[in-house]
Amino acid sequence: MLARYRRARTLLHSLQALQEPGLVFFEAMLIRLIYVSKAVVPQSRTLTDSILRKAHAWNTQNDVTGVLCEGQGVFLQVLEGERRKVTDLYARIHADPRHKDLELIHCECITQRRYGDWSMAHVHLSDVDPQTKIVWPELDPYSPSGLLVMARIDELVAQGRVVEAPLP
Numbered sequence: 001m002l003a004r005y006r007r008a009r010t011l012l013h014s015l016q017a018l019q020e021p022g023l024v025f026f027e028a029m030l031i032r033l034i035y036v037s038k039a040v041v042p043q044s045r046t047l048t049d050s051i052l053r054k055a056h057a058w059n060t061q062n063d064v065t066g067v068l069c070e071g072q073g074v075f076l077q078v079l080e081g082e083r084r085k086v087t088d089l090y091a092r093i094h095a096d097p098r099h100k101d102l103e104l105i106h107c108e109c110i111t112q113r114r115y116g117d118w119s120m121a122h123v124h125l126s127d128v129d130p131q132t133k134i135v136w137p138e139l140d141p142y143s144p145s146g147l148l149v150m151a152r153i154d155e156l157v158a159q160g161r162v163v164e165a166p167l168p
Contacts, residue, residue, distance in 0.1 A: 031086050032114065033079045034106040034146055034153070037099035043070060047098070048122070055120040064089060065113050067121040069156050075099065078153055080113045106146020114150075115157075123156045 041047070048070060059065065064081035077093075079086050094102055115121055 029083045030081065030110045030113065031083045032106070032108050032110045033086050033090055033104065034149055035075075035077055035079075035090065035093070035102060035104050036149075037075045037093075037102035039070075039073050039075065040098050040100050043073065048124070051098075052120060052122055058089070059119040062089070065115050065118055065120075067115050067118065067123060067153060067157055069123045069153060071124050076149070076153065078115060078150070080110065080115060105149050108146070114154075121157065 039047075052068070055068070059081075062081065062085045064079055064085055066077060066079040069076040079089060081089075090104070093099065
């Protein structure tokens with residue numbers, strides 16, 4: 001677990017290297033980050049509810065927004081917010097032993113949030129119209145570009161049932 005945390009911190013240092021010294025306004029910069037991972041244990045409603053409760057509480061307190069698509073053994077998540085908050089959260093997620101094969105797909109500076117209404121929206125992939133699998137059966141979230149994955153997440157949000165995290 002310590003090795004995963006160190007790898008995450010190395011990645012975060014690389015992301016933070018994009019910052020130019022002396023630019024104070026950069027600290028408040030918003031970013032959008034997309035990652036994909038595989039679940040180590042079978043996904044269950046209990047596990048998902050636990051993740052969503054923690055995400056809702058932490059994200060609300062830290063002004064992070066996004067959407068979590070999960071199911072079929074995969075987590076696909078978009079995080080949006082102030083750069084430091086999002087990169088710190090990603091480091092925590094990267095070190096979480098419930099994930100494996102975690103990969104950062106996309107990271108970009110943004111001026112406006114795409115999922116600003118949700119501390120963490122949730123789309124369970126089995127709730128999505130079965131036709132989705134037919135439309136994009138070859139979806140391997142590790143393969144396409146970040147922008148293609150973002151477009152797919154938008155489709156999933158539009159087709160699925162988006163729910164807020166259950167309250168504690």
